[in-house]
Amino acid sequence: MVIGNRAVTKPFSLKDLAGSAGRMDILCRCVAQALFVSHGVRRDSEIYLLLLGEPDPPKALMIRGGEVRYMAPDERNIGGLIRKALQLNVGKEWRRSTPGIYVARKGLRDLLDELSGRYEVVYLREDGTDIRDVACELENPLFVLGDHVGVKREDEAVVLEYASRVISLSPISLQADQCIVIAHYELDRCRGGSISRRGEGRNP
């Protein structure tokens, strides 16, 4: 789950993902890194985006690797799919926008209430336990991380209510999408590479 502190909650221009869309470029890269491998999609992965920017926060997106179609890993393509989802009227329940992409009116606590039942919530923070010591013990983890702003103190308090672990990834401070690549990488090494994937979209 990635918290987009300024990510806008209405349709936005694909020409300015990094500006007026509230660093939507970061969230697009996170989706790409969460779901794509070479020539395919991780069918067993999901990513949740929490959009907290103006004008209509909070909104949440759920994107499921096992269901997405017509998605390519470039920012513009993913941005277009997010934009489409933001055109829908939202309520408390997930509503499907395009295959594998759902939107709802959910805040951080709503999302964690829902997800902590089926995921082990892991908070990524630089002073946490080294992932390399615990990666192979993680069962169905949901990693929670922030965008360029990070995770605000009040949001962190909520995440820590639900998190079973606080984990650190790297000796240096990385961008959110880089954290996702590394989390997958460490888990892939535990599993020895047996992921379920499918060739997808424009990336042949």
Next chain:
Amino acid sequence: MVIGNRAVTKPFSLKDLAGSAGRMDILCRCVAQALFVSHGVRRDSEIYLLLLGEPDPPKALMIRGGEVRYMAPDERNIGGLIRKALQLNVGKEWRRSTPGIYVARKGLRDLLDELSGRYEVVYLREDGTDIRDVACELENPLFVLGDHVGVKREDEAVVLEYASRVISLSPISLQADQCIVIAHYELDRCRGGSISRRGEGRNP
């Protein structure tokens, strides 16, 4: 060094990086992952792009973390800087386009001739030695990898003439930019996180 087998060698539309620009989106993501960390740039990193697409191949780009300015990690921003470099007339010698970005008429062998003097050339291939066994032995490595097409057989033969090692990164097949994240990650762990970086551009 990333080989862009179809990456175009003339200015292109920023609206279609993944299509008519010959998967320039992949190269943009590689640049971002090679150079950016959270809130800054890796000053000690460089990336070379080999563009082999129409209409005027080969062209090479050199992008130096220690010199770039006004670069943000989103594909559109990096694509704009690459497009600008492709507007220049090129000769055999590097010519500066914008700060830290250089372009020249160089093919694969020209580049490797030049770079193998100051870098240890490492070829990334899935049947190579596990990076985790050798990361801390690498001195000033230059990783060579391909785009979505991979590295063609005849190009691989050239790379292997110069490469001192063939290394594998992950039990599963990953995208080029993901390989770069992981290579940095393994090297960062060896160095304990002491990289030289600088706050840069739009990523505050």
